[in-house]
Amino acid sequence: MEPSPDARKRPRRLRCDAELNRDRIIDAARKVYRREGLSASMASIARAAGVGIATLFRRFPTRTELIAAVFEDAMERNRAAAVAAGANESAWDGFRGYIETVCGLQADNRGFAEVLTMNFGSAKDLERKRQEGFAAFTGLIERAKAEGRLRKDFTPEDLPILLMANAGVLGAAGDAAGEASRRLVGQMLRAFAADPAEPLPPAPAPKRLLRGMVRQRRAGAPAN
Structure with missing residues (x-):
């Protein structure tokens, strides 16, 4: 039938x-x-x-499967950015561009910094992308040091430290978060440079930064 x-x-x-x-x-x-x-x-x-x-x-x-589905595109962007940075003729320019890209991905989603340090053994494609991105970044570090543009004492662990600092800025600066984050990244790139003459992005206007911080504090204040 x-x-x-x-x-x-x-x-x-x-x-x-x-x-x-x-x-x-x-x-x-x-x-x-x-x-x-x-x-x-x-x-x-x-x-x-x-x-x-x-x-x-x-x-x-599982929570890991959900995280993998949410961050699949961002992880691919991270991998592609690291590989492209490694192909840059100037290792320092590649390094700087990659750091700016990663911090921009973090600005889009606060969870991205955590994802970079997670092991996704069960999500093989995501884990492969994460490892490829990390391998390209570590190779870039060595090239930038060999160029004499990156401090000899910079280590891959300095990137998660930067991302932790950036998370604090993104969480506290409210409407001025994007500008404040770019300023922080500029400051840190100057600190990472063997010749600390890197130009800085402009700082947020004082009133805009203060207004953003106040608004952010109010938004996070517990209700009475």
Whole structure:
């Protein structure tokens, strides 16, 4: 007996609903991670997506799988930026461009700095991209030192330290966060340079910076 047209349509509809839920969860997680970092709970992401916690876990059985889906594009951008920087004729120009790109990715989503230091053994493609990006960056460091443009005592561990400092600026500067972050990165690149004559991006206007900090403090203040 042939299945009815409605019966044939049902599996297709279920697949469409499942895909819609997946996209909704990823979009919600991206926004929550951008605001709260990777410490955000799965329950808060489910609420933001408008789905039940059981639905979330059906689509993403582990937190790592959800993080991998959210940050797949950003990790590819990081990998591509590191590889392109390594191909730059000037290792210092490549190094500077890569640092600016990574800090820009962090400005787009606060969780990105944590993702760079995570091990994604179960998400093989993401882990491969992370390792390729790191390998390109470490090679770039050695070339920039050999050029005499990067301090000899710079280590790969200085990048997560910079990202931690940048996270503080992004979290505190409110509306002026983008300008304040670029200023910090400029200051740090000058500190990393063997010849500290690198030009700095302009600082945020004092009133704009103060206004942004006050607004950010008010937004984070607990309700009475």
